[in-house]
Amino acid sequence: MKTCLVVDDSSVVRKIARRILEEMDFEITEAEDGEQALEACKGAMPDAVLLDWNMPVMDGYEFLGNLRRLPGGDVPKVVFCTTENGMDHISRALHAGANEYIMKPFDRDIVTAKFQEVGLVALPEQSSI
Amino acid sequence: MTPPDYEYLRKLLKDHSGLDLSADKQYLIESRLLPLSRKCGVPGIAELVQKMKGGSSTIIAQVVEAMTTNETFFFRDKVPFDHFRDTIMPEMLKARASRKSIRIWCAAGSTGQEPYSLAMSLKEMGAVLAGWRVEIIATDLSTEVLEKSKSGVYSQFEVQRGLPIQLLVKYFKQNGELWQVSPELRAMVQHRPLNLLHDFSQLGTFDIIFCRNVLIYFDQDTKINIFGRLAKAMEGDGFLVLGAAETVVGLTDVFKPFPDKRGLYRPSGARAASPLGATSIPKVAAMAGR
Numbered sequence: 001m002k003t004c005l006v007v008d009d010s011s012v013v014r015k016i017a018r019r020i021l022e023e024m025d026f027e028i029t030e031a032e033d034g035e036q037a038l039e040a041c042k043g044a045m046p047d048a049v050l051l052d053w054n055m056p057v058m059d060g061y062e063f064l065g066n067l068r069r070l071p072g073g074d075v076p077k078v079v080f081c082t083t084e085n086g087m088d089h090i091s092r093a094l095h096a097g098a099n100e101y102i103m104k105p106f107d108r109d110i111v112t113a114k115f116q117e118v119g120l121v122a123l124p125e126q127s128s129i
Numbered sequence: 130m131t132p133p134d135y136e137y138l139r140k141l142l143k144d145h146s147g148l149d150l151s152a153d154k155q156y157l158i159e160s161r162l163l164p165l166s167r168k169c170g171v172p173g174i175a176e177l178v179q180k181m182k183g184g185s186s187t188i189i190a191q192v193v194e195a196m197t198t199n200e201t202f203f204f205r206d207k208v209p210f211d212h213f214r215d216t217i218m219p220e221m222l223k224a225r226a227s228r229k230s231i232r233i234w235c236a237a238g239s240t241g242q243e244p245y246s247l248a249m250s251l252k253e254m255g256a257v258l259a260g261w262r263v264e265i266i267a268t269d270l271s272t273e274v275l276e277k278s279k280s281g282v283y284s285q286f287e288v289q290r291g292l293p294i295q296l297l298v299k300y301f302k303q304n305g306e307l308w309q310v311s312p313e314l315r316a317m318v319q320h321r322p323l324n325l326l327h328d329f330s331q332l333g334t335f336d337i338i339f340c341r342n343v344l345i346y347f348d349q350d351t352k353i354n355i356f357g358r359l360a361k362a363m364e365g366d367g368f369l370v371l372g373a374a375e376t377v378v379g380l381t382d383v384f385k386p387f388p389d390k391r392g393l394y395r396p397s398g399a400r401a402a403s404p405l406g407a408t409s410i411p412k413v414a415a416m417a418g419r
Binding site: 085086087090091094100101102103106107108109110113114116117123 | 153207285293294302
């Protein structure tokens with residue numbers, strides 16, 4: 001089973017993301033800020049990180065920089081999931097090594113599409129409406 | 130939108146069209162029905178639902194049509210665009226090496242996601258196309274839909290379905306909550322109103338035709354008729370791309386499936402058997418061209 005670390009300071013967002021990702025067969029761990037997330041990654045690298053930007057203690061951008069410098073830290077696919085919807089933020093995130101970017105609000109279709117984009121979820125056989 | 134209104138609409142759509150919306154499609158209903166409620170002169174979806182409950186069959190029909198119009202998104206279904214990049218274009222680059230021009234038709238261009246996806250694919254191919262002239266013609270029945278396509282303006286939801294973030298950054302400009310396709314990409318796509326039931330020979334001859342998720346709305350005779358006319362509008366070594374749930378098999382022999390590439394077809398060289406006129410117009414013709 002693939003693993004996904006959900007990093008967001010909102011417990012509501014973590015809960016929604018967990019539900020969507022569990023339906024996509026991911027095993028979920030949660031972190032409330034970048035520092036907790038970094039500790040989790042030092043313990044075990046997840047296959048994916050769903051990452052908020054604005055959080056106390058350590059924000060998502062700083063976490064990403066630190067993650068990519070860890071041994072094996074280039075492995076996880078990092079998908080930002082944030083209300084920071086400006087082109088400048090998106091460009092900075094990609095430059096820092098993010099693989100995809102979700103602009104909140106999000107729903108199951110967007111999460112699915114983005115995880116397909118980074119190759120963590122297979123494409124559906126048939127198209128649907 | 131209140132949960133009871135959402136449930137009412139879900140059930141009604143299921144009963145009237147077979148459309149099965151999951152529990153989190155509120156945004157889809159809002160994006161489709163808010164314009165309709167304005168058109169009907171009511172402030173919002175709640176009032177629209179009131180009218181429907183009051184038994185207004187015209188409103189119900191309009192709601193069903195607005196919702197069943199195929200949702201379209203960038204690089205929809207992925208596979209056809211892989212075929213385009215990995216199979217169709219390499220072959221066309223060889224076959225048209227002396228002419229250096231390729232004509233592409235999006236026969237159900239809708240709100241533009243498909244033609245712009247093709248335009249991005251072409252741009253991403255880079256230098257191999259230097260000196261080539263590639264035309265993309267997008268047609269749709271609805272002028273309203275074509276206007277949206279021409280504007281190239283999409284909501285945040287629309288640009289997050291199927292469009293890799295790198296391509297968003299590269300080919301779009303942000304304007305608040307909206308995203309607009311770059312002028313360079315928009316200049317690659319021409320728009321024309323067209324009903325597939327009518328003669329389309331004036332569009333000329335194409336090397337590649339994308340005709341996805343539109344023929345499903347037609348009855349069998351009409352499909353056969355359209356396939357016959359598509360074959361005539363195509364070079365003998367061209368490519369036809371159909372939707373994932375569509376096929377020519379059992380309907381016509383003017384196209385034959387391309388081996389091992391689902392949804393991809395080529396002209397067989399056979400002539401269409403006595404094509405019908407555009408007389409048998411199906412009931413759902415209003416949805417054609419989306």
